Each structure stands twice: as C-alpha cells, then as structure tokens.
Amino acid sequence: MEAIRFKNDILYLLDQTKLPAEEVWIEYTDYRAAAEAIVTMVVRGAPAIGITAAYAYFLAAKEYSGQPAIQFSASMARARQKIASTRPTALNLFWALGRMDSVLERFGRSPSALPSLRAAAQEIHREDVEMNRAIGRFGAAVVPQGAGILTHCNAGALATGGYGTALGVIRAAHSQGKVSMVYADETRPLLQGARLTAYELVRDGIPTTLITDSMSGSLMRMGKIQMVVLGADRVAANGDFANKIGTYSVAVLAKHHGIPFYTAMPGSTIDLSLPSGEEIVIEQRNGREISHIRDIQLAPEGAILYNPAFDVTPHSLVTGIITDKGVVYPPFEENLRALFG
Numbered sequence: 001m002e003a004i005r006f007k008n009d010i011l012y013l014l015d016q017t018k019l020p021a022e023e024v025w026i027e028y029t030d031y032r033a034a035a036e037a038i039v040t041m042v043v044r045g046a047p048a049i050g051i052t053a054a055y056a057y058f059l060a061a062k063e064y065s066g067q068p069a070i071q072f073s074a075s076m077a078r079a080r081q082k083i084a085s086t087r088p089t090a091l092n093l094f095w096a097l098g099r100m101d102s103v104l105e106r107f108g109r110s111p112s113a114l115p116s117l118r119a120a121a122q123e124i125h126r127e128d129v130e131m132n133r134a135i136g137r138f139g140a141a142v143v144p145q146g147a148g149i150l151t152h153c154n155a156g157a158l159a160t161g162g163y164g165t166a167l168g169v170i171r172a173a174h175s176q177g178k179v180s181m182v183y184a185d186e187t188r189p190l191l192q193g194a195r196l197t198a199y200e201l202v203r204d205g206i207p208t209t210l211i212t213d214s215m216s217g218s219l220m221r222m223g224k225i226q227m228v229v230l231g232a233d234r235v236a237a238n239g240d241f242a243n244k245i246g247t248y249s250v251a252v253l254a255k256h257h258g259i260p261f262y263t264a265m266p267g268s269t270i271d272l273s274l275p276s277g278e279e280i281v282i283e284q285r286n287g288r289e290i291s292h293i294r295d296i297q298l299a300p301e302g303a304i305l306y307n308p309a310f311d312v313t314p315h316s317l318v319t320g321i322i323t324d325k326g327v328v329y330p331p332f333e334e335n336l337r338a339l340f341g
C-alpha cells in the first residue's frame with residue numbers, strides 16, 4: 001500500500017480525505033497545489049509530508065527552470081517558503097526541504113540543479129521505505145508473544161513512503177506470529193485511526209478492533225493491552241515527542257497500568273536541536289474539524305472550539321523509542337545523540 005507515487009515528473013497522491021470509502025488518486029504538476037494537499041491533509045503523516053514537500057520543491061524548480069539564474073533563485077526561495085508554511089509540527093517537512101536546499105546550493109541555486117533535485121526527492125522517498133522496514137525489524141523484537149497492541153492515529157504506509165513506522169512494527173511482529181489483536185483508536189477529530197489504520201490493517205489481514213479514544217483505559221484495565229506503539233511528528237533531544245492529540249492521555253494511562261509505551265519514527269523525525277518538547281510548535285487547526293463531520297453539525301454555534309493537532313508526551317512516560325537505527329532506551333538524550341548526533 002502507498003499514498004505517494006511519482007512518475008514522468010508527475011506527483012500522484014492518494015486522497016486520504018476520501019478513505020476508506022473511495023480510493024481517488026490526484027495528479028500534481030504544480031507545487032502550489034501539492035503544498036495545498038499538505039494543508040488540507042490529502043496527504044498527511046510526518047514522513048509522507050516530507051516526501052511530498054521534496055517532490056513539490058522539484059516541481060517548483062521545473063516550473064522556474066527556464067528563468068535566468070538570479071530570477072530562478074528568487075523564485076525557488078518563494079516556493080520553498082510556501083511549502084515550509086504548510087504545517088509547522090512535523091520535522092520531516094523541514095528536514096526534506098533542507099535536503100533539497102543543499103542540492104540546490106551545490107549547483108549555485110541555478111536551474112542546472114533540476115536533474116539532481118528530481119533524484120534527491122526520489123531518494124528521500126526510497127530511503128523512507130527502507131527506514132520503515134528497519135523500524136519494523138527492530139520494533140518486532142520488543143513485541144511480546146501473543147500481544148494485544150494499542151495504536152493511535154495512523155502511522156502506517158499512508159503516513160509514510162510505505163510500510164509504516166508504528167504499523168511497520170505491527171506488520172513485522174504479525175509476520176512473526178506475535179500479534180493477537182491490534183486495538184486502533186479511532187482518533188478524533190479527523191478519525192485517522194478509523195479511516196486509515198483500520199483500512200490498512202484489515203487489508204493486510206491483521207486482526208484489528210476499532211475503538212473510540214475513550215475506551216483505551218478500560219481495555220488496559222481489563223488486561224487486553226500488552227504494548228502501546230504509535231508514531232511521532234517531532235522528537236526532542238531529551239525524548240519528549242509530539243504526536244497526534246490524545247497520545248499524551250494514552251501514555252499516562254499506559255504508565256498507570258504498567259504497560260510498555262513505545263513511539264516509532266525514522267531519524268528524519270528526530271530534532272536534536274530542541275532540548276525538550278516544550279519548544280515544539282503545535283499546529284492549531286480549524287475548529288470546524290471538531291464541530292462538524294463532513295458538514296454534519298455536531299455542536300451548537302457559540303461553543304469555543306479548541307483543535308490542537310498534536311500534544312507533547314514527556315520522555316518520562318516513554319519506555320522506548322523505536323528508530324531505523326535501533327530501539328533507544330533511557331537516558332534518551334545520550335542515546336539519541338549517539339545514534340543520530
């Protein structure tokens with residue numbers, strides 16, 4: 001399963017706002033439209049956002065490649081800013097843009113960079129899938145035999161270049177016969193768990209129980225959950241991390257019940273420049289995502305609507321961080337820097 005394709009200089013995105021009812025692919029040759037696809041969450045998930053940003057950067061370079069070098073450089077700076085302004089939390093967006101910037105700089109910010117920019121975007125895409133496979137291998141080793149696993153939001157093939165991070169761990173553990181049940185939080189307000197994680201796992205034949213976000217605590221108390229694994233959008237140097245809103249609540253519940261709590265991500269999500277999660281910028285989204293579901297009004301006019309897309313989980317609640325270079329345990333800062341510094 002994949003959410004992103006690139007062929008003959010055309011970017012194709014699976015419209016995730018329409019899943020699971022419809023599988024609709026949208027073609028992009030204009031970087032502005034690709035940037036809007038990130039804002040409107042046609043494509044979402046930290047690594048998938050980074051890959052899309054890299055292809056959007058290339059599409060901008062192709063559009064402007066006929067300009068004189070000085071004009072081209074200025075056009076690319078404007079395009080980069082538009083892509084960078086789409087969503088603030090996932091480090092992968094800025095990590096990918098930095099990779100593309102370095103290629104452009106190598107060619108003196110001239111149009112001669114175009115072939116190498118195409119190759120760089122494709123390499124970022126390919127590398128991500130390889131990193132997810134490694135995350136799956138390392139993560140499967142910490143999954144208890146016969147585990148009931150709780151996951152939150154969607155950190156699967158649809159959030160990445162393919163295979164997934166948290167769902168990569170689940171896929172690898174399932175292939176080893178270690179998973180008895182996956183419990184997928186529906187994940188209000190945009191229901192990535194119900195619409196995307198359940199969609200991925202059911203298609204893969206992995207046993208999946210869809211639950212509302214309010215059910216995870218009682219399932220833990222009933223002894224149904226032996227492990228939590230979920231994604232991340234940005235990890236700070238001390239191991240604090242931002243992830244979909246509701247992650248912090250799951251972490252507190254897991255701690256209370258003594259259940260191992262893991263987050264999984266590639267190195268492109270780890271931000272060693274941030275001392276702690278306090279510095280992570282949390283995206284605030286339109287309150288209509290809470291008050292309505294597909295234009296059906298759920299709440300009265302006049303209610304104040306608070307819609308942070310993410311929350312920050314302190315490292316004190318984290319058992320381990322599953323990365324493409326191995327599983328990191330406390331002391332997180334020392335061990336993250338040893339692997340990614």
Ligand SMILES: CSC[C@H]1O[C@H](OP(=O)(O)O)[C@H](O)[C@@H]1O
Nearest residue numbers: 044045046155159231232243244
């Ligand atoms: C593999 S990163 C997935 C990560 O991204 C999701 O957020 P969104 O759907 O708003 O892009 C969520 O935080 C997932 O854990």
